[in-house]
Amino acid sequence: MSNRLCWFRSGDTVSALALPILPNDVxxxxxxxxxxxxxxxxxxxxxxxxxxxxxxxDREHLESVFHSEFGDLIQTPGMGAFRLLRPRGLVGIWLPxxxxxxxPLALIILTLTGCQLWLKSGSEATNLAxxxxxxxxxHLRAGPLKHYLDxxxxxxxxDRDDARLKEMAVRCNVxxxxxxxxxxxxxxxxxxxHRGVAFxxxxxxxEAWLDLRAFDEGVMETLAKVFVIYGQAGCTSPRRVVxxxxxxxxxxxxxxxxxxxxxxxxxxxxxMHFASTSVxxxxxxxxxxxxxxxTPGHNAVLAVGPYDLAPIPSPMMLSFSxxxxxxxxxxxxxxxxxxxxxxxxxxxxxxxxxALSATAAKRLVPLGQMHxxxxxxxxQPYWRQCFEEMEVAG
Amino acid sequence: xxxxxxLLGKSPYEERDDRLFLGEMNRVTLHHxxxxxxxxxxxxxxxxxxxxxxxxxxxxGLFKRMLFKTVSAGIEHGRFLQSSSTxxxxxxxxxxxxxxxxxxxxxxxxxxxDFLSIASCPLLVMDNPKNLxxxxxxxxxxxxxxxxxxxxxxxxxxNASDSIRWDIVDEAARSADSLLVCGFTWAFWTTWVxxxxxxxxxxxxxxxxxxxxxxxxxxxxxxLAALQVDRxxxxxxxxxxxxxxxQVLDFYGLVEQNGVVYPLCDFDxxxxxxxxxxxxxxxxxxxxxxxxxxxxxLLNPLPLGAPYHSVLTEDLGRIEPGACSCxxxxxxxxxxxxxxxxxxxxxxxx
Numbered sequence: 110m111s112n113r114l115c116w117f118r119s120g121d122t123v124s125a126l127a128l129p130i131l132p133n134d135v136x137x138x139x140x141x142x143x144x145x146x147x148x149x150x151x152x153x154x155x156x157x158x159x160x161x162x163x164x165x166x167d168r169e170h171l172e173s174v175f176h177s178e179f180g181d182l183i184q185t186p187g188m189g190a191f192r193l194l195r196p197r198g199l200v201g202i203w204l205p206x207x208x209x210x211x212x213p214l215a216l217i218i219l220t221l222t223g224c225q226l227w228l229k230s231g232s233e234a235t236n237l238a239x240x241x242x243x244x245x246x247x248h249l250r251a252g253p254l255k256h257y258l259d260x261x262x263x264x265x266x267x268d269r270d271d272a273r274l275k276e277m278a279v280r281c282n283v284x285x286x287x288x289x290x291x292x293x294x295x296x297x298x299x300x301x302x303h304r305g306v307a308f309x310x311x312x313x314x315x316e317a318w319l320d321l322r323a324f325d326e327g328v329m330e331t332l333a334k335v336f337v338i339y340g341q342a343g344c345t346s347p348r349r350v351v352x353x354x355x356x357x358x359x360x361x362x363x364x365x366x367x368x369x370x371x372x373x374x375x376x377x378x379x380x381m382h383f384a385s386t387s388v389x390x391x392x393x394x395x396x397x398x399x400x401x402x403x404t405p406g407h408n409a410v411l412a413v414g415p416y417d418l419a420p421i422p423s424p425m426m427l428s429f430s431x432x433x434x435x436x437x438x439x440x441x442x443x444x445x446x447x448x449x450x451x452x453x454x455x456x457x458x459x460x461x462x463x464a465l466s467a468t469a470a471k472r473l474v475p476l477g478q479m480h481x482x483x484x485x486x487x488x489q490p491y492w493r494q495c496f497e498e499m500e501v502a503g
Numbered sequence: 504x505x506x507x508x509x510l511l512g513k514s515p516y517e518e519r520d521d522r523l524f525l526g527e528m529n530r531v532t533l534h535h536x537x538x539x540x541x542x543x544x545x546x547x548x549x550x551x552x553x554x555x556x557x558x559x560x561x562x563x564g565l566f567k568r569m570l571f572k573t574v575s576a577g578i579e580h581g582r583f584l585q586s587s588s589t590x591x592x593x594x595x596x597x598x599x600x601x602x603x604x605x606x607x608x609x610x611x612x613x614x615x616x617d618f619l620s621i622a623s624c625p626l627l628v629m630d631n632p633k634n635l636x637x638x639x640x641x642x643x644x645x646x647x648x649x650x651x652x653x654x655x656x657x658x659x660x661x662n663a664s665d666s667i668r669w670d671i672v673d674e675a676a677r678s679a680d681s682l683l684v685c686g687f688t689w690a691f692w693t694t695w696v697x698x699x700x701x702x703x704x705x706x707x708x709x710x711x712x713x714x715x716x717x718x719x720x721x722x723x724x725x726x727l728a729a730l731q732v733d734r735x736x737x738x739x740x741x742x743x744x745x746x747x748x749x750q751v752l753d754f755y756g757l758v759e760q761n762g763v764v765y766p767l768c769d770f771d772x773x774x775x776x777x778x779x780x781x782x783x784x785x786x787x788x789x790x791x792x793x794x795x796x797x798x799x800x801l802l803n804p805l806p807l808g809a810p811y812h813s814v815l816t817e818d819l820g821r822i823e824p825g826a827c828s829c830x831x832x833x834x835x836x837x838x839x840x841x842x843x844x845x846x847x848x849x850x851x852x853x
Contacts, residue, residue, distance in 0.1 A: 378787060380843070380845035381786045381787075381798075381842050381843065381845075382842050382843060382844055382845040383845060384786040384787050385562070385564075385786050385798060385815075385817060385842050386564065388562050388786075388789070388815065389562035389563075389564035389565055392545045392561060392562050392565055393564075393565055393568060393569075395544050395545040395547075396541035396542075396544055396545055396565070396569065397544075398544065406787055407786065407787050407788075407789075
């Protein structure tokens with residue numbers, strides 16, 4: 110299949126993308142799938158997960174990926190030098206067991222690169238990437254995207270001992286590994302990436318930071334929703350809420366309001382296992398000095414305590430602690446990924462951002478965007494690196 | 504401790520004295536609140552319970568995450584007891600103490616004796632003797648020790664690679680008409696049932712086939728269910744290897760309730776001895792249930808060295824109202840397996 114050129118300009122930089130399918134065609138086809146998705150949902154996807162996927166496939170959102178990396182779409186390049194970017198080739202994506210929406214999200218965003226995709230998931234996983242791919246293949250209209258998914262994308266379940274893992278490592282020009290440090294080390298150890306590029310998205314954790322001046326019902330609901338979808342199991346989920354310059358009484362009041370709103374926000378019963386784990390977690394937290402409370406229906410534990418209390422690594426526990434900005438910055442975990450904020454714009458820009466600029470944090474986003482997946486992840490421009498660049502002098 | 508002695512002095516399944524039991528549970532709860540700060544933090548402000556359902560409990564999962572210890576005059580802590588953790592999860596641990604161990608031994612012996620139709624005889628333990636010498640005591644070794652008072656002698660029959668030493672089995676079989684054999688359910692299947700036909704000498708097989716054997720086992724059924732082996736098939740397979748009048752006794756117990764075991768009666772129920780109690784709770788509200796399926800809570804006032812006297816388990820069960828045809832009094836219940844596992848999707852290590 111020969112590539113077609115598509116032109117972008119960002120400032121003085123002109124880029125020509127040589128793609129097997131034009132971005133507009135891929136995006137239009139994804140957008141068309143959304144209508145079906147509003148009517149049908151594979152049972153393995155939670156309602157919130159599916160809703161997020163529908164939003165992710167929005168035409169403007171997908172267009173913004175190109176825009177953020179290459180600038181505005183233009184019709185004619187004009188004179189002068191430019192760069193030509195072509196798909197780097199085969200992209201391998203290693204997904205861990207029981208991974209969240211990252212699988213389908215990575216699949217969608219990487220279809221925009223025109224690269225051939227090979228996704229590997231763990232044998233124990235509910236393979237959401239495969240389920241979504243099957244859904245898209247079944248429901249997409251005949252067209253460029255369906256053809257691309259049928260011929261250029263493979264999702265496989267491979268055990269850690271499967272010989273094809275090495276083949277995958279050798280053949281892929283781009284390696285994208287989601288998982289633990291040990292898993293990434295094992296995969297990259299299979300074959301050194303001589304010709305291509307490699308990205309490792311390792312174990313990370315995230316926090317929510319609140320300034321009381323920005324706290325209202327909407328913030329409270331958003332906080333609850335971004336937490337509940339994955340609990341502490343999500344690398345972009347808040348493991349703790351830090352009330353910047355607040356007090357224990359402030360944290361307790363936020364928790365009280367959240368507990369009060371809980372039955373309205375989450376009326377559905379959680380699995381029995383979560384209820385039992387929550388009872389255990391409340392007690393575990395109490396042994397460690399947390400003022401811990403079960404939510405109605407026992408689907409989570411909301412705990413208040415001083416910032417220095419040892420965290421409780423239990424899936425459905427969200428802790429609330431006050432801290433000064435300096436303390437919150439110095440107390441960030443070394444593997445911090447996202448800080449979701451609710452703060453007045455001025456405070457965020459003038460105080461929080463400068464303080465966080467020297468930390469390892471990878472994202473500083475409004476609370477509601479904590480789980481948003483984009484072309485830069487963990488601070489690494491993996492999407493852009495799926496293209497190889499050719500200099501062209503005019 | 505005279506009240507406790509009064510409880511333990513009873514026959515396990517005679518008429519209950521609920522007031523006496525509740526009094527003992529209140530007393531032991533206060534003892535742990537005073538001596539174990541972590542426990543006290545979980546149940547801050549607690550006062551005497553008016554009913555068993557009001558008694559504080561610890562969730563069984565906590566014993567996988569921390570080692571509780573109650574410090575008090577006269578308590579001598581010893582080894583800790585550790586669960587087998589066969590499903591690959593973190594094992595549970597409880598700290599043993601001398602006085603409680605004596606009561607726990609007295610308790611489990613009395614319970615098992617009530618169910619066993621066998622006179623004192625050699626005890627064969629499906630375990631390796633090296634487990635006795637470890638810093639911690641395994642659940643299966645503890646179960647074997649509970650049967651020790653009912654036996655003339657005790658022999659461990661597994662070698663280092665977990666195969667049966669048929670020479671040891673034969674030596675015991677030559678010395679008596681009856682045998683007590685105890686071990687994990689899965690171990691019985693993979694060693695006794697599977698190996699007997701394959702590796703035991705013919706004369707040993709023949710000798711066992713003439714013996715009155717009581718097989719006492721405990722443990723999960725998940726792996727056996729995967730092999731399509733149900734309780735009936737399991738019992739038949741064991742009884743085929745032994746002589747007339749032999750018996751298979753399945754008991755339920757947790758390391759977090761060491762000393763109180765719940766054998767299955769002939770009518771497929773488990774019975775609560777007078778020095779223990781069982782509740783079933785709704786997992787979403789913790790409301791006590793009768794006749795409905797919920798989370799099992801097990802209680803007994805025996806442990807002094809750590810607060811494992813009231814434990815909310817991760818098992819499902821159901822209390823059956825009414826009297827049992829087996830004649831044992833008190834609460835009877837069924838164990839219906841573990842709470843079904845549900846995992847949160849995610850990418851972080853929790």
